[in-house]
Amino acid sequence: MSLSLLFFIVIGAISLAAAYGVVASRLPIHSALFLLAHFAMLAVLYITLDAQFLAATQVIVYAGGIVILILFVIMLIGSEQIENQGDYRSWTPYVAMLLGLILVSTLVYVLLIEYTGSAVAGTALAGGAPAAVGIVLFTQYILPLELAAILLLVALIGALLLARRPTAEKPLKTIENLSLEN
Amino acid sequence: VVPTNFYLVLGALIFIIGAVGVLTRRSALIILMCVEMMLNSVNLTLIALSRQWDNLNGQVFVFMIMAVAAAEVAVGLAIIIAHSRHTNTTNIDEINLLKW
Numbered sequence: 697m698s699l700s701l702l703f704f705i706v707i708g709a710i711s712l713a714a715a716y717g718v719v720a721s722r723l724p725i726h727s728a729l730f731l732l733a734h735f736a737m738l739a740v741l742y743i744t745l746d747a748q749f750l751a752a753t754q755v756i757v758y759a760g761g762i763v764i765l766i767l768f769v770i771m772l773i774g775s776e777q778i779e780n781q782g783d784y785r786s787w788t789p790y791v792a793m794l795l796g797l798i799l800v801s802t803l804v805y806v807l808l809i810e811y812t813g814s815a816v817a818g819t820a821l822a823g824g825a826p827a828a829v830g831i832v833l834f835t836q837y838i839l840p841l842e843l844a845a846i847l848l849l850v851a852l853i854g855a856l857l858l859a860r861r862p863t864a865e866k867p868l869k870t871i872e873n874l875s876l877e878n
Numbered sequence: 879v880v881p882t883n884f885y886l887v888l889g890a891l892i893f894i895i896g897a898v899g900v901l902t903r904r905s906a907l908i909i910l911m912c913v914e915m916m917l918n919s920v921n922l923t924l925i926a927l928s929r930q931w932d933n934l935n936g937q938v939f940v941f942m943i944m945a946v947a948a949a950e951v952a953v954g955l956a957i958i959i960a961h962s963r964h965t966n967t968t969n970i971d972e973i974n975l976l977k978w
Contacts, residue, residue, distance in 0.1 A: 851949030
């Protein structure tokens with residue numbers, strides 16, 4: 697067994713265990729911390745896949761942004777709401793696990809047994825360095841990049857509007873109201 | 879070099895763990911986390927195939943998916959905050975205002 701394969705198996709096992717922890721832990725805050733570990737392990741896997749820029753982006757966007765945002769929300773709305781287990785929807789977990797087993801067996805069969813693609817040896821990736829990704833991003837994909845910027849702006853404004861604490865209803869400052877006040 | 883198969887199988891397993899989490903958990907926050915996990919497994923698949931075919935387009939797609947995921951999680955968390963302010967719950971079984 698080569699060293700890189702051993703490394704992949706160790707990192708993959710940690711990331712799978714963290715993913716299981718996200719689903720299985722009772723407290724939402726534990727789930728968020730498992731999610732952080734999961735994202736960090738995926739960033740390591742991205743480096744082994746010649747995607748250095750995306751590994752850095754993964755750490756910055758997911759571990760630094762999304763998980764922190766989720767932790768803020770958990771602390772804001774309180775994480776003490778324990779789900780009442782087995783209250784209702786008692787049969788759906790079993791259906792979910794059955795469907796998951798069918799899906800995993802199908803995918804593993806297709807990917808491990810039927811899949812026969814061989815890697816193309818080449819140097820176009822350039823290790824996924826920022827320069828290589830940036831040239832593609834800013835020449836061939838400039839329109840989607842600008843659209844993503846607009847999407848982020850719209851999402852920012854929408855999140856602000858949705859999460860804003862609703863202020864008490866004030867009378868509109870129309871001409872009549874102003875004259876009534878005076 | 880680790881074969882691309884293994885990365886694809888790992889991505890499939892993570893996706894399935896996320897899907898089972900979405901179907902079994904009842905807290906809206908944890909469902910959002912599981913959706914993020916599923917998005918990440920797709921990212922892993924795209925990056926693995928990008929190396930497989932020696933083509934940078936897959937990595938650019940992953941970059942776009944990350945932008946969409948950030949927007950999605952921001953709006954989703956804002957909806958959860960706004961709703962929990964009204965009803966004081968994040969249990970999706972009790973969020974049934976629009977149910978027929």
